[in-house]
Amino acid sequence: MSRTIKLAVIPGDGIGPEVVAEAVKVLGAVTARDDVTISTSMFQLGAARFLETGDVLTDADLASIQQHDAILLGAVGGVPGDQRLKDANIERGLLLGLRFALDHYVNLRPCTIYPGVTSPLAAPGVVDFVVVREGTEGPYVGNGGAIRRGTAQEIANEVSVNTAYGVERVVRYAFEVAQSRERKRLTLVHKTNVLVFAGSLWQRIVNEVAAEYPRVEVDYLHVDAATIFFVTNPSRFDVLVTDNLFGDILTDLAAAISGGIGLAASGNINPTGRFPSMFEPVHGSAPDIAGQQLADPTAAILSVALLLDHLGLTDAAARVNEAVADDLRRRSNLMRRSTAEVGDAIVTLLTD
Amino acid sequence: MSRTIKLAVIPGDGIGPEVVAEAVKVLGAVTARDDVTISTSMFQLGAARFLETGDVLTDADLASIQQHDAILLGAVGGVPGDQRLKDANIERGLLLGLRFALDHYVNLRPCTIYPGVTSPLAAPGVVDFVVVREGTEGPYVGNGGAIRRGTAQEIANEVSVNTAYGVERVVRYAFEVAQSRERKRLTLVHKTNVLVFAGSLWQRIVNEVAAEYPRVEVDYLHVDAATIFFVTNPSRFDVLVTDNLFGDILTDLAAAISGGIGLAASGNINPTGRFPSMFEPVHGSAPDIAGQQLADPTAAILSVALLLDHLGLTDAAARVNEAVADDLRRRSNLMRRSTAEVGDAIVTLLTD
């Protein structure tokens, strides 16, 4: 039985197009034998498009992206300091625009130290955890404002908005993930001793949902203490669930300890299927090395694995993960490779 | 000319009294030759006091603490999970209570990897930076609330409040610190691409104050990216200035990379002198190891160095820092020592 997957591809800016090209190559290779056809539509969004047309994300863009089963995004963002982009905030308008419009309430960010990869930690141990970051609430809602701007009397506020509805759905997802894993351990990360209202909402919901998952062991860490464990004992983590901003901070730290942002994949997921989910490397557009085939496409390729998993093609997802792990294991003995050479090597491992 | 320093001492809970005892011992030893008299008043505040009297921090406590030149605090907080403390939030009531009442707008947290100390990082390089964390604003102001609590319709908000007045005074302090140091480099850490109102206030003030400090080199990092550099290249940092919550997170991470929370000192400073400043180790009360002479008093002793510096006793401060550095260098060859043995060793190094 053949299946066609309609994929919206947003290569974006900087190294985005290069890494996405390899990710699409790998996607084609891994699904060929499953009798799955990938039909891709390209969306030229990002800083370059904004400079050309003044648009970041139009209703028409959104409507047309929604006709797809999933989204693969490279990276967005122009050259830092480009005055023409000063007031545009492309990352916010496009990335957060898509996450909010498509209700990507689960931001899934696995963290694994692959054999062969050098961690900046002296003795990291076996590290394999997943951060389930909330994606549509918290301080990311855009509920800020300022008065007396530009004066000595300015006051600027930012409101973190947290709802039982929003917290419960992401917490439930995190429990499902934890239950499906060997260790079945879930750590709530927040700052309940200071953010007492948001914190007690998160804590209450975790306690309530925990009652439905008796096999999952639950603990709690303040976000500051969590960063300590990320560097002193990252093996202690299995699944973490946390707020949008804490998740943003912790997942960059997670990427750093596991060998760098060049390997960190993420999924922006709407588990209901009502909107297409979006998969992207955690790294940015790195305009300084763009167009030179210097970028490592591994994070984009691992994002393809998350995408396949999300679409129910779990075997294909596992094959991509294994090919990447293989490639990383062999990598230390290799010369510096171009972006395409890494993609080709992974395709070879997949099709051999 | 003899000088008397009136010191309010808050030993607190758990390991607080043990580490404070060593800090006071060191303070006495180092100031003896300077013809400085330390007159200490003890304040029994913390979880134990709350359980006895129901009070966390009364107006009378505050009035009497304010009669002092400075405050030395051990650690506060009861045994986690103690149901009698459930609604008390001692840390918030006492620590934040003091920081806000005494307008401790500078939270100064140095981070040094001392020779002889093992960092969890494989190759940290030479690390010696200072985080200047804002102490009286941001998401710490207690401006949160919730409606429909305990229901599926609950909404819980937390407001981060940022004022030009509050940001400017701490940014100015950070520039002074940067200017006084060899590298003269200041990094603003925020999340301007998401927290656009608070972020642009911080960025504007930094830009404005920078004009007055032409010799200080300024750069900017998003908080998520900053955590990456903390583990991949901490030597890049000299002085950081950041918001209350980001500072909380980053300074625990800083403590972790520099050999642990057992070595991290902090000052809660009101630079105007209008209120007494407070010095405390970054670590908590660790009730699990309390009363057993297992705690390392080094962070409390380094907090004494910050206190001496603040009181203008810079030579004495330098001597404490050197004695601690000496002790840490020799430490690897030593057996496990009791809390008091560490204090005694440092006193010996100071008085030899």
Ligand SMILES: CC(C)[C@H](C(=O)O)[C@@H](O)C(=O)O
């Ligand atoms: C670019 C930025 C808006 C974004 C975020 O803060 O979520 C990024 O840091 C990420 O983690 O995907």
Ligand SMILES: CC(C)[C@H](C(=O)O)[C@@H](O)C(=O)O
């Ligand atoms: C105990 C807590 C309220 C406090 C804070 O968040 O500031 C602590 O983590 C610190 O960093 O001193």
